[in-house]
Amino acid sequence: MLEEMRLDENIVLMGEEVGYYQGAYKVTQGLLEEFGSDRVVDTPIAEAGFAGIGIGAAMVGLRPIIEFMTWNFSFVAFDQIVQNAAKLYQMSAGQLQVPIVFRGPNGAAKQVSSQHSHAVEAFYTHVPGLWVCAPATPRDAKGLLKAAIRDNNPVIFLEGETLYGIKGEVPEVEEDEIIPIGKAAVAREGTDATIVTWGSPYYTSLAAAERLAGAGIECEIIDMRSLRPLDMETVLQSVRKTNRCVVVHEHWPYAGPGAEIVDGIQRDAMDHLDAPILRVTGQDVPMPYATNLEENVLPTEARVEEAVKQVCYRQ
Amino acid sequence: MAAQKDTLLARYKDMFRIRRFEEEAARGYAKGKIGGFLHLYIGQESIAVGASATLKPDDYVFQTYRDHGTAIARGTSTRAAMAELYGKDPGISRGLGGSMHFFDPANGFYGGYGIIGGHVALAAGAAFKSKYKKEGTVSMCFFGEGATNIGGFHEGASLAGLWKLPMVLVCENNTYAMGTPFSRTSPVEDITKKAAGYGMASDRFDGHDVQEVEARIGAAVELARSGGGPTLIEILTYRFRGHSMSDPGKYRTSQEVEERKKRDPLKVTKTQLESLGCSEDEILALENQVEEEIADAVQFAEEAPPARHDVMERSVYAPSNYVYPPVGQP
Numbered sequence: 001m002l003e004e005m006r007l008d009e010n011i012v013l014m015g016e017e018v019g020y021y022q023g024a025y026k027v028t029q030g031l032l033e034e035f036g037s038d039r040v041v042d043t044p045i046a047e048a049g050f051a052g053i054g055i056g057a058a059m060v061g062l063r064p065i066i067e068f069m070t071w072n073f074s075f076v077a078f079d080q081i082v083q084n085a086a087k088l089y090q091m092s093a094g095q096l097q098v099p100i101v102f103r104g105p106n107g108a109a110k111q112v113s114s115q116h117s118h119a120v121e122a123f124y125t126h127v128p129g130l131w132v133c134a135p136a137t138p139r140d141a142k143g144l145l146k147a148a149i150r151d152n153n154p155v156i157f158l159e160g161e162t163l164y165g166i167k168g169e170v171p172e173v174e175e176d177e178i179i180p181i182g183k184a185a186v187a188r189e190g191t192d193a194t195i196v197t198w199g200s201p202y203y204t205s206l207a208a209a210e211r212l213a214g215a216g217i218e219c220e221i222i223d224m225r226s227l228r229p230l231d232m233e234t235v236l237q238s239v240r241k242t243n244r245c246v247v248v249h250e251h252w253p254y255a256g257p258g259a260e261i262v263d264g265i266q267r268d269a270m271d272h273l274d275a276p277i278l279r280v281t282g283q284d285v286p287m288p289y290a291t292n293l294e295e296n297v298l299p300t301e302a303r304v305e306e307a308v309k310q311v312c313y314r315q
Numbered sequence: 316m317a318a319q320k321d322t323l324l325a326r327y328k329d330m331f332r333i334r335r336f337e338e339e340a341a342r343g344y345a346k347g348k349i350g351g352f353l354h355l356y357i358g359q360e361s362i363a364v365g366a367s368a369t370l371k372p373d374d375y376v377f378q379t380y381r382d383h384g385t386a387i388a389r390g391t392s393t394r395a396a397m398a399e400l401y402g403k404d405p406g407i408s409r410g411l412g413g414s415m416h417f418f419d420p421a422n423g424f425y426g427g428y429g430i431i432g433g434h435v436a437l438a439a440g441a442a443f444k445s446k447y448k449k450e451g452t453v454s455m456c457f458f459g460e461g462a463t464n465i466g467g468f469h470e471g472a473s474l475a476g477l478w479k480l481p482m483v484l485v486c487e488n489n490t491y492a493m494g495t496p497f498s499r500t501s502p503v504e505d506i507t508k509k510a511a512g513y514g515m516a517s518d519r520f521d522g523h524d525v526q527e528v529e530a531r532i533g534a535a536v537e538l539a540r541s542g543g544g545p546t547l548i549e550i551l552t553y554r555f556r557g558h559s560m561s562d563p564g565k566y567r568t569s570q571e572v573e574e575r576k577k578r579d580p581l582k583v584t585k586t587q588l589e590s591l592g593c594s595e596d597e598i599l600a601l602e603n604q605v606e607e608e609i610a611d612a613v614q615f616a617e618e619a620p621p622a623r624h625d626v627m628e629r630s631v632y633a634p635s636n637y638v639y640p641p642v643g644q645p
């Protein structure tokens with residue numbers, strides 16, 4: 001954000017505690033000092049209001065970044081995002097653009113219970129007019145965020161709440177690396193089964209793949225990085241090679257991008273499949289508080305391992 | 316005088332219970348026995364206790380995530396409350412809700428809510444039912460000053476005012492919404508100015524004196540109960556701890572906190588008790604009873620069985636077993 005804000009004064013940042021408090025998760029640390037309170041704007045708790053203000057400002061030329069303290073609080077702004085941000089371009093027959101980024105932490109943290117644990121991608125990928133990104137690595141987060149800020153459409157940018165502590169190399173300013181929206185990555189090569197995933201469960205999948213390698217099963221991991229548009233080409237290429245696939249995601253199993261990916265595979269790679277595609281997802285319940293329950297509601301390494309063995313008929 | 320002393324002693328005990336419950340909760344959190352977000356009410360106990368004293372058992376109470384104090388003041392047992400924080404099966408929400416989501420309708424406590432604003436409309440809904448059924452009950456909704464800018468509050472208050480619902484809206488203005496002082500998020504300093512727009516009565520006062528809280532909220536409750544419509548009350552208070560356990564509170568000076576602690580509602584009440592002729596020993600005896608109760612609650616929570624998977628799965632949907640009441644019956 002810092003790098004992009006230095007390039008264009010039309011980029012403003014708005015949200016709860018983004019300024020003086022330096023961000024509820026310290027994501028915006030130092031921005032207030034550099035850019036001042038006209039550009040780094042602390043808002044009252046009024047998500048529908050400041051999402052709408054962001055959209056309105058974007059319609060007439062600014063490029064706002066709106067931070068939701070967590071995506072759980074975006075639901076009170078759902079109307080603005082779905083009814084206005086997503087539709088204005090088409091509704092106005094292309095006369096108005098809404099270059100805006102909505103970003104914030106997504107998914108369960110630890111034991112924050114049912115109202116604070118949503119993985120929201122299924123809600124937002126449903127809507128034509130929105131792009132949806134869900135990076136897992138620091139490098140992708142940086143490159144994708146730059147792409148999102150430079151895009152002329154509203155972008156839903158989902159940062160895994162449990163991933164803020166992950167460290168990794170990121171390219172220098174001069175490299176200006178942009179990760180295009182809608183391009184998946186092959187995060188691990190393998191020949192026996194494909195795991196398709198994104199966000200926090202990417203790390204669960206990596207760990208499961210390491211353990212499976214010990215059992216002689218080499219998984220290929222596709223990190224989707226963006227969920228709308230979906231890079232089905234990369235997924236299909238992998239599945240045509242491995243002939244088996246497990247989709248791992250945190251959101252509820254009922255509908256959503258997980259199901260969409262399965263649909264794409266069965267349609268375009270049917271002849272290559274040696275086993276039904278399985279999904280490992282968050283369980284179909286509101287998130288419970290108790291840690292013994294929460295642990296099993298989230299997709300676990302063990303469940304990923306089991307599913308991969310199952311598609312490989314190794315059980 | 317004797318009656319006043321006994322009443323005040325009872326209030327003191329109720330406040331002390333909440334204080335000690337939360338101090339132990341903080342310790343449990345530090346030890347990793349309690350997880351998630353833990354928002355403490357320490358410093359605001361006079362409001363939960365004073366307000367609850369004005370209510371009847373079948374009145375409806377709604378609170379935010381900062382809900383332990385209000386639930387306990389309503390009658391939630393400290394055992395069930397502590398077990399909830401520990402994520403155990405005998406918890407008041409069976410370990411499914413945790414700190415932010417206590418539910419105890421049997422004691423007239425309709426929940427702790429995690430999303431700011433929405434529960435104001437829910438509380439107005441309970442008041443709507445009360446009026447519709449001519450119950451004579453009152454719905455009381457607590458929220459922070461930070462909630463007064465959001466749509467849920469505004470729309471709930473608008474409808475409560477329009478339909479003259481039997482409701483009391485209690486804004487616990489504890490000066491900070493997370494790290495943000497109210498002055499930076501509201502164009503008006505006095506929240507009760509909004510009451511005019513909702514066509515409702517209002518009141519505004521300091522919250523450290525439990526007797527005053529009881530008297531002033533009591534008047535609003537009576538107004539609501541007698542058909543006079545809702546009141547918006549702003550109570551000026553202060554939380555002594557961080558917003559939640561993860562907040563170090565760097566946005567305020569320790570001097571400021573110390574200054575406010577001079578008006579600690581427990582201290583204030585203790586002084587009042589002394590001037591009513593209460594002895595050290597009398598107060599100490601009461602405190603010891605509470606200490607025992609809290610120690611028991613902690614032990615109960617420690618030893619209780621864990622939250623259950625089948626309860627979680629069974630409680631996603633309610634059973635479809637509604638039958639219409641016989642004709643002519645409510």
Ligand SMILES: Cc1ncc(C[n+]2csc(CCOP(=O)(O)OP(=O)(O)O)c2C)c(N)n1
Nearest residue numbers: 073381429430431459460461462491492493
């Ligand atoms: C709609 C929504 N936005 C943001 C949050 C995150 N949040 C939780 S508490 C809080 C501050 C609330 O302050 P206040 O209303 O004054 O109540 P207090 O915590 O001081 O009791 C914020 C911003 C939320 N829970 N819901």
